[in-house]
Amino acid sequence: MRPVLRDDHEMFRDQVRRFIDREIVPNHAQWEHDGVVPKSLWQRAGREGLLCVTAPEAFGGGGGDYGHSAVLIEELARANATAVGFTTHSEIVSNYVVAYGTDEQKTRWLPPMINGDMIAVIAMTEPGMGSDLRAVRTTIRRDGDEYVINGSKTFITNGINSGMAVVVGKTDAAARELTLVCVEDGTPGFAKGKKLEKIGLKGQDTSELFFDNVRVPVTNRLGEEDKGFRYLSHQLAWERLIIGIRAAASIEALLEETIDYTRDRKVFGQTVFDYQNTRFTLAQAKAEATMLRAFVDECLGEVLRGELSSEKAAMAKLLGSEMQNRLLDEFLQLHGGYGFMSEYKIARAWVDARVARIYGGTSEIMKEIIARSL
Numbered sequence: 533m534r535p536v537l538r539d540d541h542e543m544f545r546d547q548v549r550r551f552i553d554r555e556i557v558p559n560h561a562q563w564e565h566d567g568v569v570p571k572s573l574w575q576r577a578g579r580e581g582l583l584c585v586t587a588p589e590a591f592g593g594g595g596g597d598y599g600h601s602a603v604l605i606e607e608l609a610r611a612n613a614t615a616v617g618f619t620t621h622s623e624i625v626s627n628y629v630v631a632y633g634t635d636e637q638k639t640r641w642l643p644p645m646i647n648g649d650m651i652a653v654i655a656m657t658e659p660g661m662g663s664d665l666r667a668v669r670t671t672i673r674r675d676g677d678e679y680v681i682n683g684s685k686t687f688i689t690n691g692i693n694s695g696m697a698v699v700v701g702k703t704d705a706a707a708r709e710l711t712l713v714c715v716e717d718g719t720p721g722f723a724k725g726k727k728l729e730k731i732g733l734k735g736q737d738t739s740e741l742f743f744d745n746v747r748v749p750v751t752n753r754l755g756e757e758d759k760g761f762r763y764l765s766h767q768l769a770w771e772r773l774i775i776g777i778r779a780a781a782s783i784e785a786l787l788e789e790t791i792d793y794t795r796d797r798k799v800f801g802q803t804v805f806d807y808q809n810t811r812f813t814l815a816q817a818k819a820e821a822t823m824l825r826a827f828v829d830e831c832l833g834e835v836l837r838g839e840l841s842s843e844k845a846a847m848a849k850l851l852g853s854e855m856q857n858r859l860l861d862e863f864l865q866l867h868g869g870y871g872f873m874s875e876y877k878i879a880r881a882w883v884d885a886r887v888a889r890i891y892g893g894t895s896e897i898m899k900e901i902i903a904r905s906l
């Protein structure tokens with residue numbers, strides 16, 4: 533029904549739904565308890581062609597497009613499967629390797645990323661910096677045919693499970709320019725810190741990474757030296773749209789959930805749905821969700837055609853995540869005390885949504901980006 537998606541995207545949706553129902557839904561609560569998803573899930577997803585769906589077929593990838601990516605992101609969001617950190621690996625790191633990697637690098641890293649044997653992460657944020665990427669203090673100093681990496685990273689999604697990290701640093705501590713280097717698990721001096729305790733996304737592992745005189749060959753560099761900021765900026769529009777896509781799908785799923793709940797629940801002899809306040813709240817939410825869907829799909833069409841601007845992607849992230857937080861709070865209120873109970877989907881979704889206004893660039897940074905285009 534959505535003009536931006538084709539039949540093959542919708543067929544892929546059926547396959548994704550089956551996988552989520554079979555492999556993720558029954559185990560999600562346990563992973564939230566453990567704070568980490570087993571690597572075996574990644575391998576099963578890899579076997580079914582659900583990782584790195586846009587990676588080229590020549591390297592074992594699905595050869596799909598952003599429509600297939602969107603379907604995966606939407607279905608994970610609808611199922612509230614927030615423990616599963618496939619998106620960073622498949623939609624962000626994989627894109628860097630495809631866009632800036634040499635053939636040798638693609639041959640080395642893409643097949644294990646696609647089959648789920650190697651989980652790849654992006655390590656930008658440091659204890660002293662997040663929004664201001666150019667303030668990175670990690671150094672990637674050249675020494676003959678090697679780079680020597682020193683620094684520490686934090687808040688890294690899938691850090692504990694990581695098999696390879698794309699590290700953002702500077703060849704010269706005083707410089708403004710950034711360089712990207714890949715560091716594989718097991719490289720001497722590369723250590724993983726503790727699993728960070730979070731208020732939400734409890735099943736997704738988020739950790740610190742440390743680099744103490746880590747030596748990697750210069751052939752581990754992605755793209756050219758000092759071009760890292762440009763590379764990161766190129767991919768950011770899509771990365772921000774991901775958060776808008778997730779917000780739209782989450783709002784739609786939880787609106788349905790809340791309609792069902794309020795139709796069932798009786799208070800003072802009538803259903804919660806029968807109160808005008810409830811119907812007006814849900815009607816307003818439906819109108820806003822429909823507007824968000826139209827805008828996000830327009831952006832998806834633009835990203836498919838290679839036309840999405842950074843301002844428009846920032847709008848999708850800003851309004852999507854802010855709307856998601858506001859509406860999920862209203863949906864939770866309509867659930868009464870049950871909305872505060874973790875076994876209810878709305879309770880977990882409400883907590884998990886909070887970070888959408890922070891990661892991938894905060895709402896304030898999105899406004900800065902939009903303001904620059906005024």
Ligand SMILES: Cc1cc2nc3c(=O)[nH]c(=O)nc-3n(C[C@H](O)[C@H](O)[C@H](O)COP(=O)(O)OP(=O)(O)OC[C@H]3O[C@@H](n4cnc5c(N)ncnc54)[C@H](O)[C@@H]3O)c2cc1C
Nearest residue numbers: 654655656657661662663687688689890891892893894896
């Ligand atoms: C669950 C989770 C997963 C993450 N995953 C990753 C990951 O995989 N890899 C990775 O590298 N990072 C990751 N991050 C880091 C994330 O991208 C940063 O937290 C985010 O960019 C904000 O940076 P910060 O936390 O340092 O906040 P700060 O930059 O310190 O911001 C603090 C406050 O200042 C405001 N502010 C900053 N600059 C301005 C400005 N110019 N104008 C107005 N206000 C401003 C911010 O909006 C915010 O309100 C993750 C974070 C979380 C919470």
